[in-house]
Amino acid sequence: MRSLFSSLAITALIACSSGPNGVAAQTVDADTVFEVEEVAVFSEPWALAPLPDGRLLVTEKAGRMLLWSEGGEPLEIAGIPQVAYGGQGGLGDVVLHPGYAENGLVYFSYAEPVRDELRGAVVARGRLLLDGEPRLENVEIIWRQSPRIVSPGHFGHRIAFGPDGLLYISSGERMQQDPAQDLSNTLGTVVRLNDDGTTPEDNPFxxxxxxxxxxxxxxHRNPLGLAFAPDGRLWELEHGPAGGDELNLIEAGANYGWPTVSNGGNYDGRPIPGHDTRPEFRAPVISWTPVLAPGNMAFYSGAMFADWEGDILISGLRTDGIVRVDVEGDTAREAARYDLGQRIRAVMPGVDGAIWALGDQRDESRGVLFRLTPAS
Known part of the structure; x- marks a missing residue:
């Protein structure tokens, strides 16, 4: 099903977005026109990864990874371990190893069941075989969130490979707050590993x-966006509490302040000191109140939307669409919002430059896979 979408028709859902200096940074792009095509429907999809041949890997929260091909029915990929499905837990992110063309390695994250309701995020990898029935072989867990606790949410577990070939993983603070300031655990952190899960010798600690x-x-609080810019720098996007979603430029060894500071407040109304009160913590490049409730983020690269090269695309659960952020070096500003009419869990540029967006299946929103291309 195809439809035309123009940002001229966007409902004005512009929030108060600002950098640490508090200056509003938002515009609406009224010229871009999309053609939006609904190509498939999934059950609680969470992430997607384009394969070099244009097919897609799609994860479903309840524990299935699927191979989607143009014009065909999605095929389940065998070899996914049991996941702890419930709350915010389940099967999560999926990315290809930088050397996928040679080694076939696929990395994926999920909430791991342990015992007595203990859960923790893990990252595993396996070799994807597409001859015959699609399957992952030699699946091994290479990282476990520490400690594993009883909590239904804030797993984080987004995955990104850096230009250094190393593996970066976002690890949520599991709704516990204080562990994010405790270096004896990995809750509320971004971790950096070799591609086999071992620790690089030049990590800051x-x-x-x-x-x-x-x-x-x-x-960090609940980091659901993790991506490298074309200049090689790492950016992270996280949910704030009642307000204060953050876009952060990540630097080695830096402390981003949660829960000591935030540009949001507690859900019970108690205030939290703002970033401007504690300059020893890294302030976000942009913060949003009201929140975006981001699903993920990706840097755009492709010929279809050439003017967006190097911009960040953010999937919005609260904004019912995609938010585009213009990045210049270490600064960023919100450029536009594109309302797709439902919650969007993930957005990703495809190998041909089209934009893929996954609907978040909740309430009136469906688990739809959309393809966005410029209108002809």
Whole structure:
């Protein structure tokens, strides 16, 4: 099903978005016109990864990974371990190894069941075989969130490979707050690993031993966006509490302040000191109140929307669409919002430059896979 979409018809859902100086940074792009095509429907989809041949890997929260091909029915990929499905837990992110063309390795994250309701995020990898029935072989867990606790949410577990070939994983603070300031665990952190799960010797806390050696940055809440810019720098996007969603430029060893500071407040109305009160913590490049409730983020690269090269695309659960952010070096501003009429869990540019968007199946929103191309 195809339809035309123009940002001229966008409902004005512009929130108060600002950088640490508090200056509003928002515009509406009234010229871009999309053609929106609904190509498939999934059950609670969470993430997608384009394969080099244009097919897609799609994860479903309840524990299925699927191979989608143009004009065909999605095929389930065998070899996915049992996941702890419920709350915010389940099968999560999926990315290809930088050397996928040679080694066929696929990395994926999920909430791992343990015992007595204990859960924790893990990242596993396996070799994808597409001859005959699609399957993953030699699946192995290469990282576990520490500690594993009883909590239904804030797993984070987004995955990104850096230009250094190393693996970066976002780890939520599991709704516990204080562990994000405790370097003896990996809750509320971004971790940096070799592609086999071992720890690089040049990590900022490598000399401290234990899981502390894995930490690249800390003081995060629920980081659901993780992506590298064309210049090689790492950006992270996280849910704030009642307000204060954050876009952060990540630096080695830096502390981003949660829960000591935030540009949002507690859900019970108690205030939290703002970032401007504690300059020792890294302030977000942009914060949003009201929130976006981001699903993920990706840097755009492709010929179809050439003017967007290097811009961030953010999937919005509260904004019912895609938010585009213009990035210039270490600064960023919100450029436009595109209302797709339902919650969007994930957005990703495809190998041909089209934009893929996954609907979040909840309430009136459906688990639809959309393809966005410029209108002819």
């Amino acid at each position: 490598a000399g401290r031993g234990g899981v502390t050696t894995q930490i690249w940055s800390y003081g």
